[in-house]
Amino acid sequence: MKYLDEFRDSAKARILVTEIEALVATMDVPHGRPLHIMEVCGGHTHSIFRFGIEGMLPKQIELVHGPGCPVCVLPMGRVDDGVNIAERPEVIFATFGDAMRVPGSRKSLIQAKADGADVRMVYSPLDALAIARKNPAREVVFFGLGFETTMPSTALTILQAESEQVANFSVFCNHITIVPTIKAILDSPDLELDGFLGPGHVSMVIGTAPYEFIANFYRKPMVVAGFEPLDILQSIWMVLKQIKEGRTDVENQYARVVPDKGNAAALSAVSRVYELRQFFEWRGLGSIDHSGVKLRDEYKQFDAERKFSIPNIKIADPKSCQCGEVLKGMIKPWQCKVFGSACTPEMPLGALMVSSEGACAAYYQ
Amino acid sequence: MCLGIPGRIVRIDDAATMRATVDISGVRRQVNIACIVDEEHPVSSCVGDWVLVHVGFAMSRIDEAEAVETLRILTELGEARAELEAIHLSAAHLGGHPA
Ligand code: SF4
Numbered sequence: 001m002k003y004l005d006e007f008r009d010s011a012k013a014r015i016l017v018t019e020i021e022a023l024v025a026t027m028d029v030p031h032g033r034p035l036h037i038m039e040v041c042g043g044h045t046h047s048i049f050r051f052g053i054e055g056m057l058p059k060q061i062e063l064v065h066g067p068g069c070p071v072c073v074l075p076m077g078r079v080d081d082g083v084n085i086a087e088r089p090e091v092i093f094a095t096f097g098d099a100m101r102v103p104g105s106r107k108s109l110i111q112a113k114a115d116g117a118d119v120r121m122v123y124s125p126l127d128a129l130a131i132a133r134k135n136p137a138r139e140v141v142f143f144g145l146g147f148e149t150t151m152p153s154t155a156l157t158i159l160q161a162e163s164e165q166v167a168n169f170s171v172f173c174n175h176i177t178i179v180p181t182i183k184a185i186l187d188s189p190d191l192e193l194d195g196f197l198g199p200g201h202v203s204m205v206i207g208t209a210p211y212e213f214i215a216n217f218y219r220k221p222m223v224v225a226g227f228e229p230l231d232i233l234q235s236i237w238m239v240l241k242q243i244k245e246g247r248t249d250v251e252n253q254y255a256r257v258v259p260d261k262g263n264a265a266a267l268s269a270v271s272r273v274y275e276l277r278q279f280f281e282w283r284g285l286g287s288i289d290h291s292g293v294k295l296r297d298e299y300k301q302f303d304a305e306r307k308f309s310i311p312n313i314k315i316a317d318p319k320s321c322q323c324g325e326v327l328k329g330m331i332k333p334w335q336c337k338v339f340g341s342a343c344t345p346e347m348p349l350g351a352l353m354v355s356s357e358g359a360c361a362a363y364y365q
Numbered sequence: 366m367c368l369g370i371p372g373r374i375v376r377i378d379d380a381a382t383m384r385a386t387v388d389i390s391g392v393r394r395q396v397n398i399a400c401i402v403d404e405e406h407p408v409s410s411c412v413g414d415w416v417l418v419h420v421g422f423a424m425s426r427i428d429e430a431e432a433v434e435t436l437r438i439l440t441e442l443g444e445a446r447a448e449l450e451a452i453h454l455s456a457a458h459l460g461g462h463p464a
Contacts, residue, residue: 006436265400
C-alpha cells in the first residue's frame, strides 16, 4: 500500500514538530516541570528510540516509557516455572525469541537450552502446534506471552488444537491485560502523568471504550496511537491539544488499524478460552489484581500449569534492580544504580534490559 | 511480537480452517484470517486486502480511507502553518502586526 511509507515522511514530521512547539509555547506548563506523557506500549518505546523522537520534542515535553513490554514485566518466578517445564525430558518448549533471555533466578531459557533443554524459537503459536503434530511422542508447550494483541492468537491456537484433538499440546499462559495495569499506574501516589499514548495494537482488539475511565474518572487525555513517526508525533500533538483545551477524551489517531469497537472475532475467542486470574505478579510492579488470564476449566487439558506440576514460587526482584521506578516513570533508565554496570543487554539483571521494547535496552543502544 | 507487520493477502488456502497466504514485503507466509472475517467481509472477499499480521494471525484490516484521512489532516496542518508563516512574514516586512 502506498500509504505505508508516507507515515515516515520527514517533511510532515517537521510540520508536526513545529505544531507541537507552537502549541507548547502557548501553554502554562504545570508545576514548573515538563509535561509527562506516558506511552503505555513497548512497541511505541521501540519506535520512539528507533526514530529518535525524543530528540525532536521541545524540552517542555518528556516521554515516560510505560510497562507495556510483556516480556519485560514477566517476573522471575514465572521464568523459573517456564525453565522448570522446559527442562523436563519429554517437553519441547516453544517460545517467542524475545523471551529467551529474560533472567530467571536460576537461569534464562537460553541458558536452559545451552544446558540441553529442548527450547525452540517460534514465530507463531500455530508453529508450536505444528511441532506438536509432528512430534506425537513429545509434549509441546507454548510459552503464551503478551497483552490483548497476542492473547487471541494463543486462544485461537488452543481452539484449533481442540478441534484437531492434539493431545500433546499445551500453553504455559502468561498473558496479561492492559486496563488493570494502567489503573494500577494511575493509582500509584508518586506518579505525575499528564496524558497517555494508548497502545495501538491492544486497542485493535479491545477497541477504545475500555479506556473511557481514564478520561472520565482520572481526567487524563488518552490518544490511541500508531507506531510510525508521524503517528507518534501526531498523537503527542493531540494529547497537548486536549490539555490546552482543558478536555480529557479518548481519541483514536490510529483509525486505519483500530476500529473503535475492537475486533469481535478476537474478543470472542479470548472470552471463550480464558478467565481472569485473581491477581498476577509483575516484575517491578508487584501484584496487580485481575491483570492476568488463565485457561478456563473447559480447556484444562491444554493448560501446562495443570498438566505439569510447577513449583510456582514467588521470587523477589533483585534488590539493586530499579525496574519498577523506571516503569512508573519516577527515574530515567540511566539513573538506575546498576544501569550499564551490573545490568547490560548481554547480561541483563532487570527485564527492561532484555527486549528492544524495554526502556533500559533502548537507552543503552 | 507486539509491533506486527503489514502484508497483503494473495491467496485463500483453506476457507474452512481460515488459512490464507500473505505477502509480507516479498516473503510469503501462511496466516490465520479468522479475526478479519465477518458477514461484511466473507473469506472470498479477502484476497488483495492489506492486513496487519501478528504472530501468524491477520489481526486487522488496514483501512485505506482512514490512512488517507490521517495524512490529509497532516497536510492541512502543514498548509495552515505555511499560511500563518506567510502572514507573519509579510507583516514583518511591513513593520506592523498581522491584520
Ligand atoms: S538498568 Fe537493569 S535493573 Fe536497572 S531499571 Fe534498567 S533493567 Fe532494571
